[in-house]
Amino acid sequence: QILERVQAFFNNTTSIHENGHSIQATGVLHGRSVVITAGPTREAIDPVRYLSNYSSGKMGFALAAAAVKAGASVTLVAGPCQLATPAHVTRVDVVSALDMQQAVSEHIAHCDIFIGCAAVADFRPVQVAQQKMKKQQDHDHMAIELVKNPDILAWVATQSPTPFTVGFAAETNEVAKYARDKLERKGIQLIVANDVSDATIGFNSDNNAVTVYWPEGEKAFATSTKESLAENLVTLIAEHYKNFKKQ
């Protein structure tokens, strides 16, 4: 931890000098520690096959860059995605939901804000075959038995002290209904909802349009680049964080 603080100090110092001005010292998240998850998770079926989803990680990586720009110390827990690590971000690569939960638990203790942007697989195969499963010549059908993964977002929201917790909801229908339900059920502070049935925004697009919900209100953001949207989301998160009492 001492090492981490020393590194964080020098990272901050370095970037202030690099930028030639002190964005970080005056940023809306100056001095705050933020943990962000991003990308998909992969759930192994056997040594060659897996279950996953279309999350590209772009939104989470853009949020990490925006949080650094706002002065935060950022840890990015990333599922498998082919993206460059934003400057001054501490990146922890993981594969499965269980890996991601482990990495989050190791970094959550001193974190002020947690943003769960990863598309964590809801289920994983009950058994991971140690050898590649062979097709049976006489079987045209098979089934993969799945068991529910831990809910990382809900778990973070039950920790004490609880960080300010932001979730994401990628939905294809009844977006507002599912998002408000998720906000309440998980006991988190903000939820960012997007409609992934629209291919021009969402998973693999460079653009996104979202609506953010909280218990007393909501705010819609029109389609923009994920970088621009990330900066607006960080500003909104910082505004709500100011009135948040750690419990």
Add this chain to the structure above:
Amino acid sequence: QILERVQAFFNNTTSIHENGHSIQATGVLHGRSVVITAGPTREAIDPVRYLSNYSSGKMGFALAAAAVKAGASVTLVAGPCQLATPAHVTRVDVVSALDMQQAVSEHIAHCDIFIGCAAVADFRPVQVAQQKMKKQQDHDHMAIELVKNPDILAWVATQSPTPFTVGFAAETNEVAKYARDKLERKGIQLIVANDVSDATIGFNSDNNAVTVYWPEGEKAFATSTKESLAENLVTLIAEHYKNFKKQ
């Protein structure tokens, strides 16, 4: 088809001039048409989730480049992978095994050599949900019902005229046994087997080591870069192709 031939002619002419010498006019596959499949396939579960495998596509893309260098006209049918298309290769991007079969069927008619390097998913979900499947709060388990995908390699080997057909076998155990079984069962000319349980070679590595089997013999290739191995494999394929009678 006329358009394709004209394009192929100009592609060939261009590369001869570009290289400043006539590799292609004297290459071991000069004038031959080669179709190569590469990468994984993705089998949709619902609008956000899919089944896939760890194939990176590197080996198939290296084979496409090596076949061009040997003078062939090359069509590369590629599953989802983030690789640049080698020069002078006609690339057809696909997602699922059914897409891949469709693309192969459209390009196989006048092809002399077919190399099935893709890691085609053996099974796909029986039903693709039109909306994102929701977790049921009271269900900790679920199952995905799967149905067998078409066997593209075996299908190609039953076409008339039959191209010289090369398969790949990615195995984690009893590699030689499964490879020889696959060679015979599918009625193909060569099979290239590698042991993907060794992380230093295989799926996402830049290196590979394989053993090639044919009915009367076999040849082992020690670990080398996929580019170097691809050139050796193309040479071996061209030697065997010389004695192949189209049926």
